[in-house]
Amino acid sequence: LYVGWLGYSQALLVRSGQPVHLMSPHKPEREDERRRIEDLGGCVLFLGVWRVNGSISVSRAIGDSSFKPFVSSEADVSRISLNGEEEYLVLACDGLWDVLTPSQVISFVYRHSKSSPDGLSDIAVGLVNAAQDSGSSDNISVIVVLFKTSLSPPKA
CATH class of the missing domain: 3.60.40.10 (PPM-type phosphatase domain)
Structure with missing residues (x-):
């Protein structure tokens, strides 16, 4: 699967x-996601919940083009x-x-x-x-x- x-x-x-x-949800507070965002020049801030550049609370998504490249549209895949x-x-x-x-x-x-x-x-x-x-x-x-x-x- x-x-x-x-x-x-x-x-x-x-x-x-x-x-x-x-699977593990794509949230900016995940260490690997935070590091990816920061390596691209973005930031992760806590404003009630963790947010990419102080705005969106998801670190990967389809759409949300105004948040690219920090919010990635590259999917993770697992196999079991x-x-x-x-x-x-x-x-x-x-x-x-x-x-x-x-x-x-x-x-x-x-x-x-x-x-x-x-x-x-x-x-x-x-x-x-x-x-x-x-x-x-x-x-x-x-x-x-x-x-x-x-x-x-x-x-x-």
Whole structure:
């Protein structure tokens, strides 16, 4: 499985009820991102959150051309070998991940996979609603991809 990303969006792969780390969001406070920005002549400032040149709080993105070259459009790519124990993948933007932990998402998907007659769409909409109920005021996009029809309960 190859995952390419820019910005805050994250992918959560669940294997046998456990999260598998696939990516790290592009935030200016990451040491490697901060160094890249500063090497290009930009700066990273803390103004409530870490910001590139005191303005934008993401260090890589599609668009945002006025912030180039400091906000890069070069994606990171990770590769993970699948072993057949993968159950599902949740792709979501920071509107979800800022308010729900991977453990909460795993528990939610498991609970709702048992009770959701319409499947993936209901689970994705349910995660959006859970993020809103948890106080997210950001945009929230969620995609759920099932690899198996029967899911393992989350492990403590």
